[in-house]
Amino acid sequence: MDRRTLLKGLTGVGSLAATGGLSMPALAQGAAARTLRFVPQANLANFDPIWGTQYVVRNAAALVWDTLYGIDATLQPQRQMVEAEEVSDDGLIWTFRLRPGLKFHDGEPVRSKDVVASLTRWSARDPMGLMIKAIQNELTAVDDRTFRWTLKQPYPKLLLALGKNNSPCAFIMPERIAQTDPFKQITEYVGSGPMKFAKAEWVPGAKAVFEKFTDYVPRQEKASWLAGGKQMLVDRIEWVVIPDPATAAAALQNGEVDWWESPIPDLAPVLKKNANINVDIADPLGNIGSFRMNHLHPPFNDVRARRAVLMAMNQEDYMRALVGDDNSLWKPLPGFFTPDTPLYTEEGGEILKGKRDLAAAKKLLAESGYSGQPVTCLVAQDQPITKAMGDVTADLLKQLGMNVDFVATDWGTVGARRAQKTPPGQGGWQMFHTWHAGADCISPAPYTAIRANGDKAWFGWPSSPAAEKEVSAWFDAKNLDEEKAAVRRLSKAAFEDVIYAPTGFFLSYTAWRKSISGVVKGPLPFFWGVSKTA
């Protein structure tokens, strides 16, 4: 019996016991109903959403800092802090006006100069921000509530950049904080969002507390993801970091916590059996698994070797290794973009469809000149997703006749080693696994992994002028039809040059006690509209 099986068994029996009713936490009823206890996906180790771009930081930051625009459930940016905007006919001058009555948690009003400083810091770190910065003439505060962005050339995706949910988001901070070097961490956490950060109660790695900001003025529209009225129905949110999944499951069953952001698939059946707990898909945009190859060194510097991997790869093997027998948690992905979103396309993805042809893949690999040299696979063992995919890959490459150098290590080491461009024998690598949040793969804007601009590209450094041309075409597109056409061509080029190999599309669960209502599906946990009964 392995550890996971044991945990599953133990929590399973616990779940049955729990259905009979459980003791309530030792809080007064009123206080209990006003405090939401949430188990986040990871530890909130730092709290600067521009400096540290981890999703857990973004999720916490969305409570404390507001954005000018917010993406809604239809993936469209909607006004949030902005009351109105105006763009010149040539698309070069954008003028924005802030909503009246916006305040920071220290009581100071939100002014245009705060916005200018915040956007300046953000644009030094964000890929879209960097693009805007490169074509920026000036960004100035016209008056306390008006600011103007003047560009050298039109940037039709400006509102998307300001409202996107991909990290780093364009959060607005007070000027004195936003003037911090974007590569240094802020130490003061004052925002204008619906919750204040209780710094005194912060125990990094264990607990983070957020308290309702009574001066927050929500929009009148219905809340939809990061857009609309962010009505807080609880006074206090406690993030309780529980690193062990079995303990988190037991705490949820025992009523010690109210909402667990990401239960592992192994424990979902147990939680589903508990009458006091709801389990549902957390984010319909899901995740895309990635088999990332190094385009600089043999054998994957030859497109035939990369295509051989695609020809032999069976995405079902990868997805089953990740989510087990739960068919609702995965689907094949013969494409690079998030399924069920406007730009999704399977153009060029035929190579991933149908019966796998190992013989043809071997032949193609031989034609690439591969002659048995070691293939260094970096596999992080402390991340269940990369570990599972790495095991499948080791088997796949061996079946292809490759000499696999399986480097079992941790995510921190993969993070450092994948940046090495040196040959594999000198500290470099040939492949590693990762995954991309579906929200990051809805368009080329936030999708760093699809870029193929050689040295400037993401790890693996693919070079594909054809793909890059279509990324530019998407940015210049005037309407959705043009965007779709550009992305179809981009997908085709990405498959032809094998920028990376998608291993499939997978979803994850979230679980909450039935005393909680208002939980919505989305790329991050949205706390507005969530209420709790004692």
Add this chain to the structure above:
Amino acid sequence: MLAYILRRIVATVPVMAIVALFVFSLLYIAPGDPAAVIAGDQASPTDVERIRQSLGLDQPFLVQFGTWLWHILHGDLGTSIFTSLPVASLIAQRIEPTLSLMAITLILTLLVAVPLGVVAAWKAGSWVDRTIMAFAVFAFSLPVFVVGYVLAYVFALQFEWLPVQGYTPLAEGLWPWLKNLILPSLALGCVYIALIARITRASMLEVLQQDYVRTARAKGLGQGNILFVHALKNAAVPIVTVIGIGIALLIGGAVVTESVFAIPGLGRLTVDAILRRDYPVIQGIVLLFSFLYVLVNLMVDVTYTLVDPRIRY
């Protein structure tokens, strides 16, 4: 004695210096890069490099070590790369749960293991002895996390007597504090109880065969008096030694126990810091634990003189 204690305390300085150099060198050559972890999965290599530079991680080894050592000598353990909080503050936040866990475990262990070992030696060869030793082997073989899960299932999920996770500071009351520590201490104490019980038995068996024990019996002393006053005191030196060595076991066990029971202690801080390559935090904790260990060894040596007057320093 006082001179000896002072000499030993002074001797900890070079020990700590060697530990400091060793820890720093080990972390320097270990693979991994905190800048890559900070930058996140979507960051570009340029971003990662900028962060490395801002953290001073691009500096040569000697420069980094010199800076760190200089701060240590000034009582500054540095600042966490990730939280931007002083390492001393992070340790202060986390030390109470860990010390509480270790103290309760130690008390529990001594209360259970020593009597068990004494009784097993007294009833050597009987079913009582065999039962106690079977328990000891069993407890010694069980991984801490398995014991933890079983205890949580029985006492938290089944009986609903105790919480599954968390920690309540002692300042908020004795029972709330104790309530959160009972299960983790039992889980952590299992191995320790088994170890001490076995050592106590072995040591007592040797002492119980001594002439003076036979004399004590002949004088008509009660069994309890013989076992716990005369024999145990003479058997105590190896037991005290193992208790001291076992502190290292407790420190290692606390890492797992704190993770299983979500106790915000130094063990979890260590794991988090290692996974993120938060070098200043790792260095600070290792130095602290090294100092504690040196201190415990000193206390063990001093305790020898209390249990055996023949030992002099």
